[in-house]
Structure formats: C-alpha cells, structure tokens
Amino acid sequence: MDPLEDVLALLETRSHLSTNLLAGGEWAVRFAAPSGVKFNAVRRGRCLLEVDGVEEPLWLSEGDCYLLTRARGFTLRSGPGVVPVEAGPVFAKAEDGVARTGDGDDALLIGGRFSFGARAQELLLDALPPVVHVPAASSQAETVRWALATIDDELRDGRMGSTLVAEQLAVVMLVHVLRLHLAREPRTVSGWLAGLGDPVVAAALASMHEEPAHPWTVAELARRGAVSRSTLAARFKSTVGRGPLEYLTGWRLELASKRLREGSGTVAAIARDVGYGSESALSTAFKRVVGVSPRDYRNASAAG
Structure with a gap:
C-alpha cells in the first residue's frame, strides 16, 4: 500500500451523500460548521463560496468541486451582497432528494461529507489548507469529472445499490482530489503529504509503509531514493518536519x-x-x- 492509501484505510474513510441543492435568481444559503470534511460539486451554473476564516471568497464554476477540511461555517451564494437564509429550513423542505432556494434552476450542486475514524485531524486534515479547490478547467481533473457525473447518474436513476455505488465513488473522488491538489498546489500541504511531492522522500515513505515492521536504517532508505544518507535526512526533515526514523x-x-x-x-x-x-x-x-x-x-x- 502507498502512504495515501495507508492513511485513508487507517482512518476508515467513509462518504455520506447529502441532498442536492437547486438554486436560481439571486440566492444565498448559510451553512453551519460541518462534521467531518464537507464536499460539494457544481453540476450546473456557478456560485460564490465564502468560508469563515478564509479571507478571499471563491468563485465556483460548472464542474468545480471543493473540500472543506476544517469545521467552519460557510455560505454559498449567487453573488456578493445577497442576504443568506439558513440551510436547515431549506433542506427540511427537500423533495425527491433536492432542496430548492431562490427562483429558478440556474445552479445545481451535489455534495456530502467524508467521515473518518480517530486521528484524522492530525494525520490528514492538518496537512491540508482549509479549502481544497479543484477547478474543472484543470487538465488533470477528468477523472474527478467522471466520478461526479457517475455519482449524479446513480442518484438520479435510483437503480439497485445506487447509494452504495455513489458513496464508494465519492471516496474514489476524494483520492483523486487529493492527488490533483498535491500536483497543483504542493506548497499548500505539509507533513507526509508534502513528502509525497519529493521523489526522494516519497521513495522512503513508500518503503516504510510497504514494510513498517522492517528494521529500516537511514542508509537503507537513502539507497531506495538513490541519494546519500545526509541528503535523505535533510530533505525528509525539511519536507515532512521530522526525521525518517x-x-x-x-x-x-x-x-x-x-x-x-x-x-x-x-x-x-x-x-x-x-x-x-x-x-x-x-x-x-x-x-x-x-x-x-x-x-x-x-x-x-x-x-x-
């Protein structure tokens, strides 16, 4: 198993899909701080995301998705200045898995959250920025778009086992989102996640995760990355924040x-x-x- 797979498996990662949001005209919905990691994807239209404690709002276009890695309140809106309504009453009136707000159907969002077992904050979430954004325009986002489209199809068609299939696909989407974020914004992550972006450090991490019970030495790990002991020790410490052993x-x-x-x-x-x-x-x-x-x-x- 590679380090990312190892950590997600250790944390018992699960997805929980929520009601879709259909909105039109001028609209804004205020959400309380979520439990777990919140995700949304824009299937149609565009909207503005504002997250408590994050200075700059983020415009989301069709095909974009995002993760919120902290328990912070947030607002989705059609544009600046629209007074938001609370999400609770809006979603309490949902019909056939769709909540509606505003006037029309300009924007459609699907979403949910990821829950984890113990230690998720320290092992994974603290290594990520508060908002992880994957724009649809990214050349590497094709797999994420496929996963989102398939989740949407499963939920809309309601075939046998559709909820299970959609939730498993959401976990697949999470892995791809993390991969893409590491590729696009390596400087926004820290710890072992940052180490995956350095081929020398990544080789050492992969070796330790493949055989954690092996009596590894720094010299042996350095050989895996074809560098000297001092080079591995320095790069590992600089990137991950602590030494290999x-x-x-x-x-x-x-x-x-x-x-x-x-x-x-x-x-x-x-x-x-x-x-x-x-x-x-x-x-x-x-x-x-x-x-x-x-x-x-x-x-x-x-x-x-």
Whole structure:
C-alpha cells in the first residue's frame, strides 16, 4: 500500500451523500460548521463560496468541486451582497432528494461529507489548507469529472445499490482530489503529504509503509531514493518536519494504536507485527509518544 492509501484505510474513510441543492435568481444559503470534511460539486451554473476564516471568497464554476477540511461555517451564494437564509429550513423542505432556494434552476450542486475514524485531524486534515479547490478547467481533473457525473447518474436513476455505488465513488473522488491538489498546489500541504511531492522522500515513505515492521536504517532508505544518507535526512526533515526514523516510529505507533482500539491481538503480537521485538519495547515507545502504556490505552478505548 502507498502512504495515501495507508492513511485513508487507517482512518476508515467513509462518504455520506447529502441532498442536492437547486438554486436560481439571486440566492444565498448559510451553512453551519460541518462534521467531518464537507464536499460539494457544481453540476450546473456557478456560485460564490465564502468560508469563515478564509479571507478571499471563491468563485465556483460548472464542474468545480471543493473540500472543506476544517469545521467552519460557510455560505454559498449567487453573488456578493445577497442576504443568506439558513440551510436547515431549506433542506427540511427537500423533495425527491433536492432542496430548492431562490427562483429558478440556474445552479445545481451535489455534495456530502467524508467521515473518518480517530486521528484524522492530525494525520490528514492538518496537512491540508482549509479549502481544497479543484477547478474543472484543470487538465488533470477528468477523472474527478467522471466520478461526479457517475455519482449524479446513480442518484438520479435510483437503480439497485445506487447509494452504495455513489458513496464508494465519492471516496474514489476524494483520492483523486487529493492527488490533483498535491500536483497543483504542493506548497499548500505539509507533513507526509508534502513528502509525497519529493521523489526522494516519497521513495522512503513508500518503503516504510510497504514494510513498517522492517528494521529500516537511514542508509537503507537513502539507497531506495538513490541519494546519500545526509541528503535523505535533510530533505525528509525539511519536507515532512521530522526525521525518517522518527516518522517510522510514529507510523508504527499509529498502526499499533488502531489494533489496540479494535481489541485485535495481544500486545506482544501487535508489538511483533509493527516492528518491535518485544512487548516491553513497544510499551516503552508507546509511553514516550502517547503518554500511557498500550494496555492502559486499550482499556481506555474500550471504556470510551
């Protein structure tokens, strides 16, 4: 598995599609801060997106989509100066999966949200800007457009299993949106996501994610990227924000934490699986980084 696939799988990424929004004339809808990561795509027309705490509003055109990676309120509107109505009453009156506002059908938006398991904020969302925008005009956005069109078709036709198909396609769309954003705006991401944009660092990350239990050394990781130890260490630290082996420790403990939360396997077995030679070695690293022992962490998770 590559690092992006690994992290999304660890976080148990799921999509939840919401009611479509059909709007026309002069209109504006104010939304409360979403739970999870909100996404919308403009299937017809255009509108203005304003997000709390983001200075510049963003014009969205047909085929554009965006992700909101922070729990912030936002407003969609036909243009500046239109007084918004609250989203709750608008969506409460939805019929056949479509909420309506304004006068006419100039704009159509489909959307939903992505939910994640524990640790999503630190592992993924903090590495992204508050708004991730993929314009339809991007030469690399063809796959996103295909996913959006297929989601729209599934929801409109209502065939057997259409909701499941649409939700799985939304996760596919998320992966492509993240890929495109990394390609278009690499300087707006940080941490391991930024590392994926550096071929030397990406080779080291891929190796560690492929075999997290392997006793990696900086020299061995450097050979994967065909550079010296000092070059890898410097580029990894500069891009990811910590050294290669520090990152490896963190990733191993993320894997162990997930197993402990799920209650799968003994602490000794988990230690071996994630690259620690003994239960005591895992316990020492776990206490140092997480602050509690693996057993206490498991008990707290079960109680919670």
